[in-house]
Amino acid sequence: MPDQFFADIYRDTEQLTWAPTEKVRERGRRRTRQTKIAATLAGAVAVALIATGAVALAGGREAAPTPVLPATGSPTPTPAPPATSAPPSPPPTSTTPTTPAAPPSSTSGRPSAGTTDPAIPAAAMLRLSDLPAGFTMTTGDVDGDWSVESVSIYCRELPSRASHGRIAQRTVSYDSPTTGMVQQVVRYSGGNAARDVDRIRAMFTGCVTGSTSSLSVLADGLGAGDESLLVGSDIEGVPSRWLVVRQGDLVAQLTMDMNSGPEDARQYARRVAQRLCAGTDAC
Template structure:
């Protein structure tokens, strides 16, 4: 998991449960067809919420059996490509890839006019998903993705 020190000054880790509909898979209710699982073969998870006076970031790290972490990353791409939105002012797109780790994807979304970003980073059998409240570009997400990848390496022998 990331630590508060991985963020700019002012961030603190405030809780380790992730209530709410913040994860990308919660967007599936706005899609016209069923979307692939982003939790394929999940065997464990941890989460954390980080807050500053002006921003918040949710992080969930999941461990997957066999090669299912690879499948999850492919499913992220299929989810974005296959989601035909049912509501106006809504869209999903892949903003950036290969930011860090064995695989990574930055997803941009606008749901009912509200923008969002989700960052996925994989190392070995671990996949981190971060919900970034602020609008960020691939270049801006790269340093955070690199920190996530480094933290994931501590939890897998794939690095």
């Protein structure tokens, strides 16, 4: 019995038609020629590429970089975002109440800005050290016709008699064995302090009296305070003198000796203005 392998080949090729021998040889020769042509073309392409690279190097130009193909492996895992740290916890709140600092105390007697107390401090008045030796001091209202307003009744014509905006006043009398002086300090609201000085100046300048009386401004601008002047009157042979000094919203009147002149008034005006600074923020 024939071998099974050869029997299967015989069965599969029994019905095949074989090409003639010459035709099989022609197919082999044709395949050989095609293989040689493909090899020749591949060599020519390689030579051309080598020549092009050499020319590029000779011209000083860098060859184009070979593109890097993307990796075909597993994708690179995306890095996880950095962990954010939690915000710091606020410091614990103290349960101990904080005592506010006490405001600095004032020892000068001068009212601070914005104070609602219009009172005039004692430090704003003349002191005994500002006067010649032998004077004593008495506080409180003083009776009698001693102020500049007291002589206005002798004026037949008076430019202005009204005094507005008085909100506080303080009066002190100084006495010695030979003479006496009275000081009054008035605090005015708004700009009424300057208006009051203008009223006094106008009264002693424009007052029309009889033949036996006269009012006049003896000196104006004594170099003390915001304004300072010396005014005088002679009523039927009785002379009087007043020193008027304004410092901010305070106006001081000081009676002077009947023989006092501008130089005496200037010395007292400086002392009065300095003391007034204890009662106003204008200094």
